[in-house]
Amino acid sequence: MVTVPTRVRLGYAVGSFCTANFTTIPGLLLLIYMTNVLAVDPLLAGVVVFLPKAWDLVANTLVGQWSDRTVSRWGPRRPWLLGGAAILPIAFVVMFIGPPLTGVPAALFVGAAFLVAASGYALYEVPYKAMPAEMTHDYHERTSLLQWRMIFIAIGIGMSGILAPILAGDTVEGYRLMGLVFGVILLLAMLASFFGTANAPYTGQAEPEASLKAQLRAARTSKPFMWLLGLSSAQTLGAYVMLAGAPYFAAYTVGSTGATTTLFAALVGPMLVTMPLWVWLAKKLDKRGAMILSGVLFMTGAVAAVATPLFGPLYAHLVIVVVGVGYAGLQLLQFSMLADVIAYDGMVSGKRRGGVFTGLWTAVESAVAAFGATIYGATLAIGGFRESDPANPVTQPQSAEFAVLIGITVVPAAIILLGVLMTFKYDLTSAKMSQVSHDVT
Template structure:
């Protein structure tokens, strides 16, 4: 069995400080920043948050293919980690730079900067997520490896989800343009340290497989991948779950401000969310061994949906109850994300064993592009819910009182709609099938190829 050392696991895991932070902070603060500081209408703000992610549909598969074909003394993936480290922090800081613009011009500026940040992030994310499938050839070892990553995701989510709103609120409950700039620079430095840590920490990571000498065009590879039913079912259910996550992230500041009537509660809600990410990880590893990964995924999604739906009673039961439901949501998200990544690594490893080709980058490029685009539509969907509810945009110089319908829309967008979406993902999970892989070699793959159901 090929397995990474503890040092390599640590080095790989630290890279999740970047992936989790970039997923959390814009999803948590960008929509609110646009509608409350730059006077961008909610529908347009939602579109600005979503639009750069659509770009990922093109660029991520290309980066994945390039990393598959890269040969260097650093390995096929690590040069791309370094490229992301050199570009993402700068682009991220520019997103929240707060130029003297309002309305549509401000939306255009933020949209362009966020597009650049999304591209820089893809340079790091796509190769980074391809690495676990090549670092071990054992079915359960992948879950154990990714458990380390999830611990760092939990820590990063806590740091970014608590620290970023706290920095923003350091100059007033709702923040200022200056506090947003300070937050952006601080988070950019954290991501830089994380990416460099992953680059240097994985220097001795084991690698299974070898480059395909004739991979064909990107279209040819995508055409082959499209027949992999386990991959597509996994992608669909994961994207559905991430749509709900994206919607809840965008809704969190509004939920704190209008449902709990405490704008600063965004940080404490995230603290309640992060605790289970750190505490329940060994439980989900055991459940994946007991009920297999698909069964554990169903359990995790049900916990996630249950906690989200229970949040609808917050106006009756208060802030403490809201934090308790968020703790339950965190437990479900912990299991869902761990199993998503582990099952993706299984699909890639089985494909490599059956075909003898190294195309983890193509798989993860498609995965990250589609999942990221769908997740970003969570902000767009929540923006649509706010628009239907009659939410009024504003800036610090002209605050407005929201109608009761808008306050109700915030609650529905945080609880009811995401819960329904998560339940749909449970139905999709039941369609996922993948035989437990064995450490097939390329020679074995040519004579013994288990059929994909």
């Protein structure tokens, strides 16, 4: 068994600040930034959040193949981390410091900047996700390695969910300051992961697949990968519908815009303290059983949040803690199982195709995450939610406030239920991995 050194675990994990901040801030703030600051129609705003991420279906697949075929003294993945660092932080800042536009022109500007940022993110994130499968062959060592990553993701989500709304407030100037601060954080995290993985062990000795077509065919015909992609897509979609609705839930259901930060603390807190528990549960229940449990917890908390108008803010925070415990398990187990799928394919095929697997994964994950905002924006539009800007506040109709609540509770719970049901079909267990490893050796 190859044990990953602690310094490499930390060096790899710090890159998760990029993952956490770039996925959380657009998912949390971009929709409400457009509807409540730039006076963009909620349905149009939801589409703007989604379309740049749809581009990832192409970009991420290409990046995955390029990184699989890269030969350098830095290894096949690490050069691409630098490429992403050169693009993403700048484009992220531009998203929030644009000219004083409102309505459709503002939506177009934000969408164009988001498209460039998404491309930079693809250059970084696809190779980054492929690296754990190539650091160790051991089934449980990968979970232990990714436990560190999840801790940094939790810290990053906390930064995004607590600090970013405080900096942004509800003004153009606040969002510009937030964009600058987090652009710097993204740059530092991406560079730190490049340098921190310089001495990472590399066990991916298989040859890269000759063509992109063959790699895509391999991904499509991998039963474990396709089931994992399906169940994780449902989980991600449910989580990002809830994420997009969080500021609205705080403002219109809990009754305080400042509650966005405390609700996020309730979500992220369990991620910081329950990771060892989920590692233990993954060993006791196997990863599939632990994944089912985490989905049920997430779904239970989301459904319980429907009663917030009856029981008040404290109750809302308590049920979000339950959501947070489930979300911690989903985050850890998704990426640990993805590393298993990549390692399994390498053992069975003798080919290096992890980049395309993670490229497809990241593309679908990004598109699905952005589609969460589209679903929530559509829910608001159906409820009659009215766009505004700081100089012209509006009073929302009761139907819009009802849509705010249903969109963050019942809708994501139903989607998560689908993911739980799909998890029963995933069969890449510890026993199966051990048997394949024994047969290969």
